Amino acid sequence: MEERLRLHIYTVCGILGREERLRLYIDRVCGSLGMEERLRPYIDIVCKYEDPKAQEAARKTVPVDELEEKALLSLAKEYKLKYGQVGNFEPSKSETDHAFLIQLLYWFKRSFSWVNTNAPPCEGCGGETEYKGHGTPLRAELPYDCSGVEIYRCKRCSMETRFPRYNDPVKLLETRRGRCGEWANCFTFYCRAFGYEARQVVDFTGHVWTECFSVLLGRWMHLDPCERVYDEPLLYEERWNKKLNYAFGIAKDGIYDVTKHYTKEWDEVLKRRNLITETSLSAVLAKLTEECGRITSQVLSAPEDCEKGEAIERDFHAADDASESLPGRQSGDK
Numbered sequence: 001m002e003e004r005l006r007l008h009i010y011t012v013c014g015i016l017g018r019e020e021r022l023r024l025y026i027d028r029v030c031g032s033l034g035m036e037e038r039l040r041p042y043i044d045i046v047c048k049y050e051d052p053k054a055q056e057a058a059r060k061t062v063p064v065d066e067l068e069e070k071a072l073l074s075l076a077k078e079y080k081l082k083y084g085q086v087g088n089f090e091p092s093k094s095e096t097d098h099a100f101l102i103q104l105l106y107w108f109k110r111s112f113s114w115v116n117t118n119a120p121p122c123e124g125c126g127g128e129t130e131y132k133g134h135g136t137p138l139r140a141e142l143p144y145d146c147s148g149v150e151i152y153r154c155k156r157c158s159m160e161t162r163f164p165r166y167n168d169p170v171k172l173l174e175t176r177r178g179r180c181g182e183w184a185n186c187f188t189f190y191c192r193a194f195g196y197e198a199r200q201v202v203d204f205t206g207h208v209w210t211e212c213f214s215v216l217l218g219r220w221m222h223l224d225p226c227e228r229v230y231d232e233p234l235l236y237e238e239r240w241n242k243k244l245n246y247a248f249g250i251a252k253d254g255i256y257d258v259t260k261h262y263t264k265e266w267d268e269v270l271k272r273r274n275l276i277t278e279t280s281l282s283a284v285l286a287k288l289t290e291e292c293g294r295i296t297s298q299v300l301s302a303p304e305d306c307e308k309g310e311a312i313e314r315d316f317h318a319a320d321d322a323s324e325s326l327p328g329r330q331s332g333d334k
């Protein structure tokens with residue numbers, strides 16, 4: 001509809017003989033609207049992470065003692081490698097927090113399941129299914145911010161298997177399945193539940209992951225729950241050969257353009273950023289960031305002030321010497 005309107009206006013502009021100037025104006029307006037419409041739904045999702053009761057429910061699903069023990073063990077191992085013994089090993093809070101986050105990532109990968117992009121197995125008999133189409137959410141699915149339902153039919157027993165695409169992070173604690181959208185949504189929620197500053201990162205070329213602020217590293221760190229990978233921001237560009245254009249970090253306090261974290265070829269990326277002018281993009285992000293503040297304060301009566309981190313983003317690639325061993329892609333499209 002928007003596209004047809006745009007063409008129509010172009011035609012009118014042509015007749016009026018002011019094509020170029022008006023075309024630029026229309027592109028600016030349509031680009032801004034498209035970007036806003038695409039990003040706005042994420043604000044409601046990430047603001048849900050801030051509900052203290054939801055956070056408590058999330059923490060209850062995690063074997064905290066086990067993960068703490070594993071985190072300590074991994075730190076002790078590192079310490080031994082570095083100093084040859086574990087005699088006076090006393091990790092700092094930032095070290096244990098960082099190590100716990102990594103264990104949370106590993107646990108999440110084990111505890112959440114991937115819904116096959118082609119066809120999930122039949123819920124009745126486990127048989128092979130085939131895609132039948134998109135359905136509308138049932139009354140029982142509606143309250144959980146269900147954006148649509150994929151329907152599959154079993155080739156063996158003909159039973160229908162539904163895959164509702166839930167956006168409600170609390171519902172995902174229970175269903176524990178999905179594609180990268182559900183994975184990143186739920187994992188980012190867990191990070192918030194354990195007190196890490198966290199953002200859901202939405203990549204417009206078809207993937208979603210998480211960023212957390214690591215006090216130990218003094219910067220934001222990339223975490224991809226589907227891939228069980230952390231601090232390897234160049235994974236997508238260098239190993240998956242993704243032609244990135246836009247990646248936005250969405251958090252309770254705003255929407256940030258984090259694309260630069262994930263590329264070493266910014267000039268090339270810039271050439272592909274043609275959905276909206278950079279100036280209009282900044283304006284859209286500023287507007288949405290303001291909305292984030294309003295919605296968060298509705299979820300939390302006393303919103304926490306969070307400004308740290310932005311200034312230190314330039315160090316994002318400090319530890320990317322690990323890029324030698326970046327793995328191939330394990331998960332499919334969102």
Ligand SMILES: [Zn+2]
Pocket residue numbers: 122123124125126127154155156157158159
């Ligand atoms: Zn079946």
